Amino acid sequence: MLAEELVEHALIARRRAYAPYSGYAVGAALLTTDGAVIYGCNVENASYPATICAERVALTSAVAQGKRDFAAIAVATQNAGSPCGICRQVMAELGPEMRVYLADAAGNFSVTSVAELLPDSFTGSDLRT
Secondary structure, three states: OOOOHHHHHHHHHOOOOOOOOOOOEEEEEEEEEEEEOOEEOOOOOOOOHHHHHHHHHHHHHHHHHHOOOOEEEEEEEOOOOOOOOHHHHHHHHHOOEEEEEEEEEEEEEEEHHHHHHHOOOOHHHHHHH
């Protein structure tokens, strides 16, 4: 799948966001290695800590569907905002080799990687003694 196509999926997911408090809609489209595209969008809550980001919605939905191998994720926001720290950690856990596309509302995007977003990440090997 072309990067532009994955970004278009993220823009579609962004339109599904539930962001009544911040007004900052985020959409994510996760590409699995078998070619599936899993959508995620941010879902806010009046109890702010209960809010979940689009990236984590896509990744956890994929895991719930039995998907474990990811090629790329596109994240669409108004201004191509970068994923938060929690999302970066989850991406490092579940898709450390993924390409990451950060797109604005017009579909312009940049390309990065999980390793660039979270160098020296905390992993399962850090839990072993």
